[in-house]
Amino acid sequence: MKLRNGNEIPDIGFGTWKTPNDEIALKAVQCAIDCGYRHIDGAYIYKNEEMIGKAIRNCGIKREELFITNKVWNSQRGYQSTLQALDRSLETMGLDYFDLYLIHWPANSLMYENPVEVNRQTWQAMIDAYKQGKVKAIGVSNFRIHHLEQIMDMEIIPMVNQIKYHPGLLQKEVVDYCKENDILVEAYSPLARSALLDNDIINELAQKYHKTPSQICLRYIYQNDILPLPKSVTPSRIQENINIFDFEIGKADMDRLDALKVDYELQDPDTMER
Ligand SMILES: NC(=O)c1ccc[n+]([C@@H]2O[C@H](COP(=O)([O-])OP(=O)(O)OC[C@H]3O[C@@H](n4cnc5c(N)ncnc54)[C@H](OP(=O)(O)O)[C@@H]3O)[C@@H](O)[C@H]2O)c1
Known part of the structure; x- marks a missing residue:
């Protein structure tokens, strides 16, 4: 896929939230690289930057062939x-630059007297870091339309919005807004943290396409021009989750998935007290 600044971003990313900062991280990232992932999604708050960084440095693939994302945490907002x-994140990971740096969550009025100003100052820092070349692209995460509008008049607008997105949780309004403004949407929790994998319709489609429920979820997301970020520390699942580029879900089945009703959890960024 392409970002609005022309940079390429690999079609699927490897999630690292809840991956422990030890051998497990080293093995998971190496396995992902061996399976063909070139895009790793990390964050300061995942508390595993040290081992994820080590795995990236030692994986045997040239840095310029990898796409590494990191995110500024809520306690780090402001210019x-x-x-x-x-x-600090670059240093902990032992890297010279990130391919993508995101604001993890927008500031809100429960936490700040003037959250708009906080978001603008944080975004100005992102712009300046981008201009300095410390990050090759910049974006946001968990931003709704009104948060995006707080910064859309600034010199550079976000290239990415990373949001929770999976069959049954489509966040249509913000996705449409991002597409209209050429902001790439990335899907986190694309498997609903595995809650979707025993869904009847998804299992029926998995049988029909000779694929797994996870592959149906990820392929559906990809066919919606959204970039999936599945996480796993299990080698067979890491391999399974990247094998989504050799089949296509038909229109009628995409429509069924569009209409899927599932229970989901979605944190409202304006009521978060952190
Ligand atoms: N920006 C944000 O605020 C935000 C929030 C949440 C997540 N994220 C990013 O998005 C990534 C993915 O989201 P997520 O970790 O919440 O959820 P997810 O990828 O939807 O689900 C991960 C869970 O599903 C299991 N799993 C993975 N592949 C499977 C398969 N093929 N079959 C069965 N189970 C499977 C994993 O288990 P094992 O690991 O035990 O195999 C893990 O428990 C995160 O790791 C992080 O990088 C960003």
Whole structure:
């Protein structure tokens, strides 16, 4: 896929939330690289930057062939502290730059007197880091339309919005807004943290296409021009989750998935007290 600044971003990313900061991270990332992933999604708050960084440095693939994402955490918002957070994450991971740096969550009025100003200052730091070349692309995460609109008049607009997205949770309004503004949407929790994998319709389609329920979810997301970020530390699942580029879900089945009703959890960024 392509970002609005022309940079390429690999079609699927490897999630690392809840991956422990030990041998497990080293093995999971190496397995992902061996299976063909070139895009790793990380964050300061995942508390595993050290081992994920080590795995990336030692994986045997040239840095320029990899696409590494990191995110500035809520306690690091604001102009100066965002720039400091970026330097700190780069140092912890032992890297010279990130391919993509995101604001993890927008600021809200429960936490700040003037959240709009906080979001704008944080975004200004992202712009400046981008201009300095410390990050090759910049974006946001968990932003709804009104959060995006707080920064859309600034010199550079987000290239990515990473949101929770899976069959049954389509966040249509914000997705449409992003597509209209050429902001790539990335899907986190694309398997609903595995809650979707015993869904009857998804299992029926898995049988029909000779694929697994996970592959149906990820392929559906990809066919909606959204970039899936599945996480696993299990080698067979890491391999399974990238094998989604050799089949196509037909229109009628895409329509069935569009209409899927499932229970889901979605954190409202405006009511989060952190
Ligand atoms: N920006 C944000 O606020 C935000 C929030 C959440 C997540 N994310 C990013 O998005 C990534 C993915 O989201 P997520 O970790 O919440 O959820 P997910 O990818 O939907 O699900 C991960 C869970 O599903 C299991 N799993 C993975 N593949 C499977 C398969 N083929 N069959 C059966 N089970 C499978 C994993 O188990 P094992 O690992 O035990 O195999 C893990 O428990 C995160 O790791 C992170 O990088 C971002």
